[in-house]
Amino acid sequence: MAKESDLKLVSGSVQQRPRWQRTKGGPIIVIPVEMDDGVHDLTVEDLSHYREIMNLRPGDRISARVISFFGYRVWELNLEAVTIESYQDTYLYRSRQNERGAEAAPWFGLISLVCLTLALGLRIYFGTWRDPARFAPVDAENSVQQP
Numbered sequence: 031m032a033k034e035s036d037l038k039l040v041s042g043s044v045q046q047r048p049r050w051q052r053t054k055g056g057p058i059i060v061i062p063v064e065m066d067d068g069v070h071d072l073t074v075e076d077l078s079h080y081r082e083i084m085n086l087r088p089g090d091r092i093s094a095r096v097i098s099f100f101g102y103r104v105w106e107l108n109l110e111a112v113t114i115e116s117y118q119d120t121y122l123y124r125s126r127q128n129e130r131g132a133e134a135a136p137w138f139g140l141i142s143l144v145c146l147t148l149a150l151g152l153r154i155y156f157g158t159w160r161d162p163a164r165f166a167p168v169d170a171e172n173s174v175q176q177p
Contacts, residue, residue, distance in 0.1 A: 032097045034117060037105055041093035044086050045069055059083050061104075063092065072096065074104045074115065076123040082114045083107070 042065035051060050051073075059074040061083070072094055074083055086092065086109065095106040095117065107115040 032105060034095075036097060037095040037117075038098060039093065039095055040065055040070075040072075040102065041091070042066070042070075044088055044090045044092060046088055048074075048084055048086055061086065061092075063094075070102055072102045072104050072107075074107065076115065076120050078119060078123065079107075079115045082109075 040063075042063040045062040045064050048059050048061045051058050055075075057077065059077065059080060061072040061074065062069055063072055074080075091110055093108045094102070094104050096102040096104055104115065105120045106113070106117045
């Protein structure tokens with residue numbers, strides 16, 4: 031979770047209308063913004079204010095507090111001094127996402143442990159970890175042949 035002191039303030043003008051993008055983690059909104067150092071895509075994962083965000087038009091001046099991690103992830107978004115999405119909203123959204131992941135993690139761990147135990151058991155029973163002398167060919171005198 032990003033602290034408020036970790037966030038970077040960026041500002042610029044919207045270049046194109048925001049667009050939806052599907053990712054493995056769910057849909058996000060991408061806002062292309064012209065800043066001092068070029069055009070950057072701001073990504074918004076919290077969709078609770080999607081109507082206001084999708085109403086942004088090219089040329090609108092926005093400012094955002096972002097965390098820079100493989101692009102700019104928006105934690106706070108302002109349109110001409112009017113807050114569209116606040117830091118607190120994003121913080122609560124991230125907290126809910128983390129809680130949901132924390133609820134599922136023990137079950138994934140249990141399933142992984144069962145699969146590992148089953149794999150080791152099958153490997154011992156059918157694989158190369160069994161006793162080779164037990165399955166060696168037997169000669170006519172009922173003794174085990176030496177390799």
